[in-house]
Amino acid sequence: MTKPDIRRATAADLPAIVAMLADDPLGATRETPGDLRPYRTAFAALDADERQHLMVADRDGTVVGVLQLTVIPGLSRTAMTRGLIEGVRIHRDERGGGLGSDLIQWAVDEARRQDCGLVQLTTDITREDAHRFYERLGFAKSHYGYKLSLS
Template structure:
């Protein structure tokens, strides 16, 4: 658990708890892409996913809490690998900041937290993906030192 001071009100970073799921799913659905693929009315699949994630020691679901209210989240995954001379990498996914907190610096603090946690875990690389249409997010990640380096592919199953 960590506390960070921002704009006069402390932000607590802690692990997500089951009771945080409605707020997190609402944040996941709070944009054009999320509105198409998330279902805040039915939390059943999210609860099942949360249980799998919470049981996996290579996963960290971050809750950013200000004044008792969940205002941000991300998922940090540690992946051991053989490539890059046996490097462990971390993957940042599902970065969301509540609408009334956007532009406050909270997203930067969350990413910096994830980078610090990755260093502590011995990772040699931090990576993330961002939908091609999220141009503002791309600029945000570049400001934080990330470089566009790969062309991504996916296959819907």
Template sequence: MADYTIRRARREDIDAIVRMLADDQLGATRDDAGDLEPYLRAFDEIDTDPNQVLVVVAIDDKPVGTLQLTIIPGLARRGATRGQIEAVRIHADHRGTGLGADLVRWAIDESRRRGCALVQLTSDTSRTDAHRFYGRLGFIPSHTGFKLKL
């Protein structure tokens, strides 16, 4: 595997991130790199929120993976803080290399560093390969999730 870094995403990374988001059966129906303006607005909000961390895995400073980590303070579990991992993607050319596992482990370590009591994520029911991947990293399927499109 090539040398890589995990770093905060920058505005100039957004095109590569959106292309990774759109590069699967679900993302292709939800994301489109043709118009980056809504993604850039979202990036600006994420980048200024101290409880949001959007990172990329970069090889030669080119993004080849990404995830978003949200730190959620809460009252449940005696006021526990949670790390919520979302939008984990690795570029198709780099899948199966261990970058995804390293990226998720980074998010777990960052959550621990920020005092989180647990790390959680959701994964679409159709992503059975992803479910096996998360299971290998120690995540257990403990809840049923629900979404309401607005």
């Protein structure tokens, strides 16, 4: 099996990306893979923003993983720039093979290249496997997270 290439996502990748976002108990309740219109609008905004890095893992023309890295300038911590990792998903047939680690390592390396002082992420409180995964990669629990739905 060939090692996947990590590359910038294209609009043609959206069906595969959204399918992965929807392929778990949480995603199944909040994603709409049958209607790609909102995702196309969001993709256009992401693609136009140089601080957004929507990346896919591509194995022989098939998208098997996705991750978004956002570079955020800030004033706190002596004007530290941060990298925010979101939307990490691995195709169910690829899980457990190291691809998630490869994507996270890509994001950490890119954040360093962009002069970020830290990389942060959040994961749903119910995703215990994800918590263990991120801790194995050196991430530490450091904050409580809160959300306020606006819709």
